[in-house]
Amino acid sequence: MKHLKFLVFALVTLSLNGFSQTPTDYLSKEFHKNRRDVLRAKMPANSVTVVFANPVRNRANDVDYVFHQDPNFYYLTGYREPNAVLVLFSENQTDEKGNSYNEILYVQKRDQRAEQWNGKRLGVEGANLELGFETAMNAEDFVKLNVDFKQFDKIFIEKFNDDYRDLGGSADIFDLVKDFKIKAGYDPNIYLSRAKEYVYNNIANTPIESSANVIQIINQVEGRFEEIKDDELIKEYKTANSDVLKSEIKQKITLALKPKTNIDITFLAANLATMREVKTAEELKLLTKAVRISAVGQIEVMKAMKPHMSETELQGIHEFVYKKYGAEYEGYPSIVGAGNNGCILHYIENNKTNIGNELVLMDLGAEYRGFTADVTRTIPANGKFTTAQKEIYDLVYEAQEAGIALYTIGTNMQAPNQAAIKIINEGLFKLGIIKSADEKHPYFPHGTSHHIGLDVHDPGNYGNFEENMVVTMEPGIYIPDGSDCDKKYWGIGIRIEDDILVTKNGPVNLSGEAPRTTEEIEKMMAKKSVLDDFVLPNLDK
Numbered sequence: 001m002k003h004l005k006f007l008v009f010a011l012v013t014l015s016l017n018g019f020s021q022t023p024t025d026y027l028s029k030e031f032h033k034n035r036r037d038v039l040r041a042k043m044p045a046n047s048v049t050v051v052f053a054n055p056v057r058n059r060a061n062d063v064d065y066v067f068h069q070d071p072n073f074y075y076l077t078g079y080r081e082p083n084a085v086l087v088l089f090s091e092n093q094t095d096e097k098g099n100s101y102n103e104i105l106y107v108q109k110r111d112q113r114a115e116q117w118n119g120k121r122l123g124v125e126g127a128n129l130e131l132g133f134e135t136a137m138n139a140e141d142f143v144k145l146n147v148d149f150k151q152f153d154k155i156f157i158e159k160f161n162d163d164y165r166d167l168g169g170s171a172d173i174f175d176l177v178k179d180f181k182i183k184a185g186y187d188p189n190i191y192l193s194r195a196k197e198y199v200y201n202n203i204a205n206t207p208i209e210s211s212a213n214v215i216q217i218i219n220q221v222e223g224r225f226e227e228i229k230d231d232e233l234i235k236e237y238k239t240a241n242s243d244v245l246k247s248e249i250k251q252k253i254t255l256a257l258k259p260k261t262n263i264d265i266t267f268l269a270a271n272l273a274t275m276r277e278v279k280t281a282e283e284l285k286l287l288t289k290a291v292r293i294s295a296v297g298q299i300e301v302m303k304a305m306k307p308h309m310s311e312t313e314l315q316g317i318h319e320f321v322y323k324k325y326g327a328e329y330e331g332y333p334s335i336v337g338a339g340n341n342g343c344i345l346h347y348i349e350n351n352k353t354n355i356g357n358e359l360v361l362m363d364l365g366a367e368y369r370g371f372t373a374d375v376t377r378t379i380p381a382n383g384k385f386t387t388a389q390k391e392i393y394d395l396v397y398e399a400q401e402a403g404i405a406l407y408t409i410g411t412n413m414q415a416p417n418q419a420a421i422k423i424i425n426e427g428l429f430k431l432g433i434i435k436s437a438d439e440k441h442p443y444f445p446h447g448t449s450h451h452i453g454l455d456v457h458d459p460g461n462y463g464n465f466e467e468n469m470v471v472t473m474e475p476g477i478y479i480p481d482g483s484d485c486d487k488k489y490w491g492i493g494i495r496i497e498d499d500i501l502v503t504k505n506g507p508v509n510l511s512g513e514a515p516r517t518t519e520e521i522e523k524m525m526a527k528k529s530v531l532d533d534f535v536l537p538n539l540d541k
Contacts, residue, residue: 023326026369029132031282032078035275036088036103039076042271043090047154049268050180051076053084055164055173068329071454072158072272074370078131081121083108083139083172085180087147101135108171109138139171142179149184152262159191159265190259195225197257199234204254208243269459277451277460279468283371284501287453287470288510290327290368291499294375295514297321297364302521303529307357307381311336311350314362317531322366331372331456335363342378342493343480345446355381359389361493365456372456374472375511376497383525385518388488392477393518395427396494399475400516403448407471407500407507413462417448420475428477433485443483448475452499469502470510 043049054070069080077086085106092100110123127136149155160181166174180186192200199221206214215238222229233253240246279287297318304317315336322330333348341347342361360381365373378393380386385393402423403416424444429437449471451458465471474497479489496516501508515521 023369025286027078027282027286029078029130031280032076033132036076038275039271040088040090040102043088043156044154045090046152047090047156048149048152049086049088049156050149050184051086051088051158051268052173052177052180053079053082056082056167057163058165066329069370071370072268075272075276075454077105077133079105079107079122079127081108083176085139085142085176099135103133103135105131105133105136106139106142106176107136109140139176142176143170147183149180150262154267155184155263156268157263157265158268160186160188184263185261186263187261190261191265192256193225193227195221195228196231199228199231200253200257203234203237203250204257208246208250211237211246273459273461276453276458277469278466279453279470283453284468284470286369287371287373288501289325290331290366290371291373291375291510292513293322293325293327293366293368294364294373295511296325297366298362298375298377298514299524300529300531301362302377302379302515302524303527304531305355305360305379305381305383305525307355309355309381311338311341311352311355311360314355314360315350315364318362318364325366325368327366327368329367331365331367331374335361335376337361337493338381340481340491340493342495343478343491344493345478357382359492359494361495363495363497365452370454372452372454373499373511374450374452374456374474374497375499375514376474376495377514377516377521378494378496379521379525383522385522389492389494390518391431392479392489392492393494393496395424395431396475396477396496397517398427399423400448400473400496400498403473403475404498404500404507404509407465407473407502409465409467409502409504411465413449413465413471416473420444420448424475424477431489433479433483433489443477443479444475445478446474446476448473465502467502467504471500471502472497473500474498 039049051073052070053073054068056067057065059065067082073084073086074080087104087106089102092102094100105127107123107127108121110121115121122130124136124138127133160177164173166172169175199218202214202217218228218234218238228234233249233256237246237249237253240249300321301314301317305314315334318334319330334350335347336350337344337347338352338355338360339358341352342359358381359378361376361378363376365375380389399420402419406415406419421444425434425437428434428441428443433443434441451460452470452472474495476493476495478493479485479491480493481490483490498509498511498516501510515524
C-alpha cells in the first residue's frame with residue numbers, strides 16, 4: 001500500500017511539471033513585482049509605461065536564433081517568451097466590470113500546435129500563477145482592445161530599433177509595435193539619433209563664451225557621422241559670427257531636444273539604468289554563480305591546454321563547463337585569441353587550428369538564469385611565460401590590482417581606469433615600447449570598468465561606486481605584429497578581467513578563484529586535466 005501511494009504521488013508530480021524537471025532558481029515573481037513597484041513609484045501622475053518583449057530573429061531560411069528575452073522586459077516581468085507587452089499605469093485603472101488594476105501583461109496565446117513544435121507556453125494562466133500578475137491577457141487583446149494611450153500626459157517607452165520582421169498572424173511583436181505606434185501617435189522623425197542628441201546637448205549646455213570647445217567636439221564627431229556634417233542647425237552654429245546669432249541657434253537646438261509629444265524615450269532607460277546598477281541579494285546570488293562558473297571554466301582550460309589544440313577546442317571546453325553547471329547560454333560571443341589574434345579586442349572567429357606556443361587570450365562569460373559574467377585570462381599555450389610575455393603580463397596585473405583597490409563606496413568610477421592608464425603608460429615607457437609616459441599610443445585602447453548583470457554591459461550612470469554594484473576591472477596591453485617597438489613584444493595581447501563586488505568592507509573579487517598571477521597560472525597549468533585521456537577518432541584518415 002505504501003508503495004502504491006508513492007507511485008500515485010510520483011505520477012501526479014510528473015503530470016504537474018509536464019514530465020520534465022526545469023530549473024527552479026530563477027528570480028522570484030516577488031522580485032519582478034518589486035521592480036515594477038519601484039519603477040511605478042518614479043512615474044509622474046497620469047502616465048503609462050509600455051515595454052515590449054524581444055522579437056524572434058531569423059538565422060537562416062526557416063531556422064531562427066535561440067530566443068533571448070530583452071533584459072529590461074525580463075527584469076520587470078520574469079517572462080521568457082516572445083510576442084508580449086507589459087503596460088504599467090501610474091494610478092489604478094478600472095475596467096468595464098469595475099475591477100481595479102495598475103498593470104497588464106499581454107502574453108502569447110496558448111496554442112496546442114505551436115507548443116507541439118516549439119515548446120510549452122505560459123499563457124494567461126501561467127502569467128497569473130507563475131509570474132504573479134493579477135491581470136494578464138493574450139497578446140491579440142492588445143491589438144483588439146481600443147486603448148486610448150493619447151489620454152495620458154506621458155507615455156514612457158524605449159526607443160524602437162525596428163529590427164524585426166513580420167512573422168504573420170495578428171499578435172507577433174511586429175503587429176504589437178505597429179498597433180501601439182498607431183494608437184499612441186508615435187512619430188519617429190521627431191527624435192534625434194544618439195550622435196545628434198550628443199552634439200545638441202553639448203551646444204545647449206555650454207555657455208556661448210565656450211563655444212570654441214563645442215565646435216572642437218563637433219569636428220571630432222563629424223568624422224564619424226555624416227548626419228552631423230549635414231545638419232543645418234549644427235552648420236549654422238559653427239559658422240555663426242556673433243554671440244547673438246549663436247544664442248538664437250542655441251535656443252532652436254534646445255527646443256529640438258524637447259519634441260512636442262507625450263511619448264518619452266529617455267525616462268525608462270534612465271530609471272532602469274539606475275535600478276539595475278545596484279544589485280539586490282537575490283540578483284547577487286545568481287550573478288555570483290555565473291561568475292564562479294566562468295572562473296571554473298578558466299581553471300579547467302588552464303589544466304587542459306596543449307600547444308596542438310585549436311582556438312575552437314578551447315572555446316568548447318569553456319562552454320562545456322558552462323553547460324555542466326546548467327548555464328543556459330554564453331553571455332556574449334566567446335573570445336579565444338592565440339598570438340596576434342589576442343590583439344583583436346572582439347575576436348570571435350576562434351578558428352586558428354593550432355595555437356602553438358603562443359599566448360592565448362580568453363574572454364568568456366557564462367549566462368546563468370539571465371545573469372552574465374565577464375572573465376578574461378591570458379595564458380601561455382605551453383604552460384610557461386617567456387621573459388617578454390611576463391614583463392607585459394605583470395604590468396597589466398599591477399594595473400589591475402591598483403584599479404581593484406579603488407572599488408570602494410563613493411569613489412568615482414573613472415578612478416580605476418585612470419590608475420590603470422598611469423601604471424601602464426609608465427611601464428611601457430620603462431620597457432622602451434613608448435617614447436614617453438604621456439605619449440598617445442594604441443596599446444591600451446579601451447576602458448577598464450563596466451557594470452555586469454542581465455547584460456554583459458549592464459546599464460548604469462557611471463557616477464560613484466555604490467554598495468552591491470558588480471563592475472569589471474579589465475586593463476589590457478595589445479602589441480600587434482609590426483608595432484613600432486622591439487620585435488620580442490610583437491603579437492603579445494594580454495587582458496586580465498575580473499568581476500568586482502563593491503561592499504562596505506571593500507572590493508570582493510567574485511572571479512578570484514581563477515589564477516591571475518604568472519606563478520599561479522603556471523602552477524595550475526602543470527596540473528593534470530580530466531580531459532587528458534579524452535581522445536576522439538581521427539576523422540581525416
